[in-house]
Amino acid sequence: MTTLRLDTINKFYGALHILRDIDLDIREGEFISLLGPSGCGKTTTLRCIAGFETVTKGRLLFGSRDMTHAMPEHRDLGMVFQSYALFPHMTVAENLSFGLEVRKVSPVDRTRRIAAVLEMVKLTGYEKRYPRELSGGQQQRVALARALVIEPSVLLLDEPLANLDASLRDDMRFFIRDLQQRVGITTIYVTHDQSEAMVMSDRIVVMNHGVIEQCGPPRDIYEHPASQMVAGFIGQSNTLAGRILGREKDVYVIDTPEGQLKSLGRDGLKGEVRVMIRPENIETAAAENTLSGRVVKSTYLGGGCLVAVETPGGCRFTTNMPADSALAAGDAVTLGFAARKAWAFAA
């Protein structure tokens, strides 16, 4: 069931075209990440959904109701801000109580629901504290609790972990995802951190320059990127320009400066393409696809080595090697990878 539909949303700031034809169907209970570099339009999209920005063209449907021009207070959304935006003059309990008071929830029910949600975010006993008396991670959880206590139909999160330090950020990822699954709430999560999106999401929406580049489950985005931008933004990748010669069953044969390569790709590819291989899929042995080159640099990473190899044609590849790899700069090396591990997309 679709809870939220973005139907060709367009947004202009004066002559600036910020969002172009954003189409997105979000299912009930789904965790969706809007991912992209800064200025890609992900936050603007979220703010359009929340009602803080007006949509220039297009429709926003909550279930079957058209909410394109509804005021923020009528949209029944919970939102968590990057700055948390806790009310500094109110205690934790008062912060949580605000949304319930506005909704005319009885005092008895308010107390019960506040206690329940505080337990959910593991902050029982903090009712009387003021936001300034809490750590960053605790404030973050209060913000989350405040958004959840009103039991909204959709939860919106705008880079909620950006202000936390690294180790806390890792914990909070799992905490938020776990909470979201327990409550079963439809969630839209804005982030520029690809690993965050990867760990938490059911689907990732990769945005760039105000358009959706690709939308799909994390595995699909990582293994089968739709463009150079997606391949480059998510994880590490090696890409090679080429031209399609033909197709053998589901494997494309592609002519590249490094010789013929075989690769998977979406149906209907033709002409100029790029072939992408993830570093972890390259081995130092001949395989379906074989390249030869010279090691330029080997970097020890602890768990392994990252080895950069340059081909005679001047292409650079990086590959993951075991930590005990004896490869050093200047060594000649043969690289191989399976056709099923390579992925071609339109250039």
Place this chain on the structure above:
Amino acid sequence: MTMRKTLWDHVFTLIVTLIYIFLMAPILLVVLLSFSGGEFLALPMQGVSLRWFGALFTNSRFYDAAVYSFVLALISAAVNGVIGTLAAIYVVRFAPTRFANGLRVLMSAPLMVPEILTAIALLFFFFEIGIGNRWSIAIQVGHILVTFPYVFLNVASALFNFDRSQEEAARSLGADGWLTFRRITLPSIKPGVITGCLFAFVISFDIFNISLLLKSVGSNTLPLELFDYLRFNFDPTAAAVATVSIVIAFAAVLVVDRTVGLRSLRF
């Protein structure tokens, strides 16, 4: 190293002490002289007595002037609390970007234009429209005008520093614009409003030029009464008046701090 640091610490303490003496000495001197037993406002003091306070409280002119000044200052603070706040909200939140800066400078104009010019302009204005100096209207308007920027600037800076995502959070929780303003925005800018009003009160209680030109017939503010008195008398009653006026201003600050709090004035 340690030696030089201690030396610098002593020098620093000395400088700070001198600054405080420079600031406080005139006030202390006036307060001290108001307890003088002598006939003249002069040092050294000849004995200690409360007789000049007695003289002050039996002098109805000073008493009336003090009440008049107090009421003027109270009204100035109250009126500016409302219009200064509204003006700040408009300039910070609603004015088109290209006008906002100019408007802000314009709103602070009473601080930059010499007070005496403002007074003369108002004097012409009120006589031109036929009110003249009747019913204390001119002097009250003058006081409101001159103290307006204190409220405006304090509230504007509080608004600038306010994180607007708090308002968005309130809206997403279901509060409409007015409720959000009352429960979220206003409490956050309250210290700015209170500090501004306090400034307005104290400044209005003390100003001289505006009052001199715009006062209505038969009423006098405390500073004017004091000036008139000193022209013909040179006894410590003047010091007693000054002491009382310092106490009133000080009390205003203290009361506000104890009741609503002056967070923005604390460090």
